[in-house]
Amino acid sequence: MTDLSVGQFVNDLAPVQSQDTADNRxxxxxxxxxxxxxxxxDVKVLEDLDLTIQAGEFIAIVGRSGCGKxxxxxxxADLEQASYGEIKFKSTENFREGITSDDIRVMFQDPRLLPWKNILENVQLGLKKQQHDKxxxxxxxxxxxxxxxxxxxQLSGGQRQRSALARALSHTPRILLLDEPLGALDxxxxxxxxxxxxxxxxxxxFTTILVTHDVSEAVQLADRIILLDKGHIRQxxxxxxxxxxxxxxxxxELEQQVLDAVLAT
Known part of the structure; x- marks a missing residue:
């Protein structure tokens, strides 16, 4: 892949490896x-989409509402099934298809904590008893x-999201999916x-994919920003x-370039 300066977009689908990403592989x-x-x-939400994400990479996905993010x-996350096409995963140990709960965790805008359990009990959900200290x-x-x-x-919105993050990471996921988890926070x-x-x-x-409407947030966190438009990768x-x-x-400069690209879709 050709070396690109900050603000230029990548036309190919090759993953980007920063030093931070290399350390996470x-x-x-x-x-x-x-x-x-x-x-x-008859509604096409995603169409003929190809994407490779490197182990340990932090990806942000931006685009207008309804673009398929x-x-x-x-x-x-295997919460829905594709109409067709494949999603495959490869770790240092094996190459496999499909998703297991031990490998992938999702964090939503709603922290989805059980109101009848305290915060520690919420984070312990799904853990074996000998793992409760974690x-x-x-x-x-x-x-x-x-x-x-x-x-x-009894917690603030930010504290509830911290709890949800702790719960997601308690299972030591290889992949963390973030579906606008910070959108409702001050x-x-x-x-x-x-x-x-x-x-x-x-x-x-862990490999991270963040869906966000906040371009500044995408630039702040990501190694690579994917712009979706009508179910396709635009840039x-x-x-x-x-x-x-x-x-x-x-x-x-980069924030403005990404924002201009989103507004042009």
């Missing part, structure tokens, strides 16, 4: 999407160790959550900004 899983189609009756995430460790990582015995209703809490997600991604190395932007990212002239 042992944990994350590669994703291969081939000739993917999704129809709802969340549908693509649900197909990867839930407490993750609550400490997200800054909620002192809130572990509270009910979800600006300051959103920035704090972005920093937390990036920190844990760098520490744990790909390679993000070559050092981490942690600062909102400098380069950041603003």
């Amino acid at each position: 042992k944990v994350g899983a590669e994703i291969y999407i081939e000739k993917l189609h999704k129809f709802y009756g 969340s549908t693509l995430l649900r197909l990867i 839930a407490a460790q993750l609550l400490e990582k997200v800054g909620l160790q002192e809130k572990s015995k509270l009910w979800p209703s 600006a300051l809490t959103r920035l704090e959550m972005q920093n937390l997600i990036e920190k844990l991604w760098l520490e744990q190395g 790909q932007f390679k993000v070559e900004l050092n981490r942690p990212r600062k909102k400098n002239a380069q950041f603003a």
Whole structure:
């Protein structure tokens, strides 16, 4: 793949490998999407979509409402079935088709915590008894160790999303799917959550796909930004900004280029 400067888009589908991504390859899983189609009756949501995502890569998917972003995430998570086409996964251990709950976790805009269980019990969901200590460790990582015995209703929106993130990561996923999880948060809490997600991604190395309407958020977090338009990949932007990212002239230039591309669809 030709080396591109910040702000230029990638016409091919080759994955982008940054130093951060290279460090994550042992944990994350590669994703291969081939000739993917999704129809709802006569409505084409995704059509002939091809995409390769490198192990440990952080991908952001942007585009107008209804372009197929969340549908693509649900197909990867096996929450819906493709009309036809393939989604394959490859880890350091094996090459396999299909999805297992141990490998992939999804975080939604709604934290989906069980109201009758406290925060620690919510994070422990699905874990074996001998793994329960891991839930407490993750609550400490997200800054909620002192809130572990509270009910979800007693937490702020940001704290509930931190709890949902801890629950998702308690299973040590190879792939983390983020379906606009920060969309309902206030600006300051959103920035704090972005920093937390990036920190844990760098520490744990899972492959991450973020669906967002926030172009600034995509530039802040992603190695590569995918622009979807009417079920097709319209453009790909390679993000070559050092981490942690600062909102400098380069950041603003790329943000404007991605925004202009979205508005042109």
